Amino acid sequence: MTAYPKMTREELQKEYAAVSQKFQKLKEQGLKLNMARGKPGKIQLDMVSDIFDVFKTPEDYVSDGVDCRNYGELSGLPAAKRLFAEILGCKPEQVFVGGNASLQLMYDTISKAVTHGMLHSEKPWGKEEHIKWLCPAPGYDRHFKVTESFGFELVTIPMTADGPDMDAVEQAIKDSSVKGMWNVPKYSNPQGIVYSDETIRRIASMKPAAPDFMLMWDNAYCIHELEGNFLPFKDILSECAKYGNADMVFEYASTSKVTLPGAGISCMACSEANMAYLTKLMGIQIISYDKVNQQRHVLYLKDRAHTLELMKRHAGVLGPKFRAVTDTLDREIAPLEIGSWTHPKGGYFVSFDGMTGTAKRTLALCKEAGVTMTGAGATFPYGVDPNDSNIRIAPSLPPVEELTSAVAVFCVCAKMAAIEKLLEK
């Protein structure tokens, strides 16, 4: 197959007719497929639903002498702290165990910066004139929305193969109104990029002008390999402490894609000083998060090694789905030279970059053919992709057969959008 950019107008028109015909046929099938969000599939849910059977005896409700069924223990069950600390490589006393959503812990931390200020703030951020926030992009739309919602100005930082462009970051943080930065350091959303050691060193040793700069470290996919062995990662808390930045970092993780999405447990890890400051504020908001669910997870996941075994089983389900996507793209799209995509080793997404100005059109066509995808632009601040080229593919939810159909539709749509763009010239 000739690459599209090398085709003559006539060849392109002919190809367009052929691809359009395929599109019509797919459309007539009345498909209803979804590759929009990083939702685990039913097989994964069923695989872990024995978590509901862990309470066998009355003693199972007691953990370190605490009856997990009653009020108390604001920062979480000690055993749940130990479990997260072992996974993240930090200390148990640096862990606050939350509810079913790490997003909520992230939102609440930033919300408290706005209403009360952080440990090293001069005043609540709500009293500041203007606040800017660094957003490595492509990135996670829900992160961007949180900071947008509080009226912060979102500053795009380009992603590189090693993580955020650190030259751009180091330049940006000279501005004292730059108060924080989003990060998904391992298997970034959507590209699956793993921050390099050098990137992490430069981040941990940053000297932001803002004394209350918040390094938001969403370690959402810290043990979420799709294939191969577990890839170790650095404990960002001790890395930051090494450079005198102990209070700069807030790390988050959850079991949303370990046990159950929306019914797992989450955590925030931070310095002891931040923990003392924040637990005082959090004690106004809640008596404690659900410790029964924390205990359920402690009994079910046991420890890091046992949790990693479970993650291998998730990989066994997810790996083939991801390969179905990337294999099809490699076969159908690569020869046409109209896009590039990631081959992630972990995480929940494949990031596709089509020709400039084709993402929206591709997704509009997908929708027409019954395939729902994450909205174009979602991976950029304010939902605007300056190149209109990035598309986030989420292969986790559909069963493999459905996924194969969905990717086939996607390829046809990407082809049509590319030819239309080339014919515009």
Added chain:
Amino acid sequence: MTAYPKMTREELQKEYAAVSQKFQKLKEQGLKLNMARGKPGKIQLDMVSDIFDVFKTPEDYVSDGVDCRNYGELSGLPAAKRLFAEILGCKPEQVFVGGNASLQLMYDTISKAVTHGMLHSEKPWGKEEHIKWLCPAPGYDRHFKVTESFGFELVTIPMTADGPDMDAVEQAIKDSSVKGMWNVPKYSNPQGIVYSDETIRRIASMKPAAPDFMLMWDNAYCIHELEGNFLPFKDILSECAKYGNADMVFEYASTSKVTLPGAGISCMACSEANMAYLTKLMGIQIISYDKVNQQRHVLYLKDRAHTLELMKRHAGVLGPKFRAVTDTLDREIAPLEIGSWTHPKGGYFVSFDGMTGTAKRTLALCKEAGVTMTGAGATFPYGVDPNDSNIRIAPSLPPVEELTSAVAVFCVCAKMAAIEKLLEK
């Protein structure tokens, strides 16, 4: 026994010697008793722990076609909304189902008023010069702490036997900086007062100067009778709507004292317009609260009638504890004319009013004798009881035998403090 205020100095001194001797003996027992917080006792926890066995078949994870184990349904499972709506007497579409803590939903609603403003706000409250908040007192310390934490000025409203002093409320809300009011309308914390129909009518028909006045209606004890039959209550949402105040009210409830404290589910009920506004903001913070726990509660509690049956069983445990407290006070303290207390028909507290200037001293003595109580002043804004007389007694946690000891200690301490005060004169 002569009433203390009628005793001569000599009689008082003799009595003090006798009471002090009892105190010393109690102290020597090295007691460790707790009547500090409204924690359910272990019998109550054990009584409902079969809630963990409700998932029998894979179909149990599916509710109205929604797999409760996956992401989605921001405002909660429809069946959980129906359950709360039936209990509260409102419509399911007026219900947002939260996590394990209604306190968190209350905090978050007010937090959003500060950071974003409410539906009828001119601007976020964080941009307002000064905000005042009405606090019927004695009241719930955690309520007061929430509004204090955001820097609002707390305005004390006296409680009457019918609820808040509505003359004082109607005067206060003429000030447009008065933005809201706390309420526990049924079995108020700590007095167990049930708002009268007339109080509720006056509240629902208020015309506050602030267009975004928030009537915080914490229906924490709406089905929490200690004895006798369920006492019906008015649906505050339709009451407010009747007077054109549909968007003024935010109602909260939870199963913290129906199933498990800290592991139950909670809800917020409000007008459809508020629901639309708030779910947009809450969708930034969380994808949904734990729907598995919502489904667990739907399967376990079934409906209002079945839930009320369970509440009768709780009353069977709690009733004797409350009677142990009030019977002892009636017998030991009443003849002395040094205090008065409530005989609540529901809720979780007995409110004790000692002689002016004796509450702190009484509690200091209790502490010395190994009995932990809610701090003096806690039931008033800023933790300051102007009369230093109110003490909140929480009889729910200790087993009856321990409770009997604890109340005996309390009576001795109240007597000592009263005599000391009388001898000061």
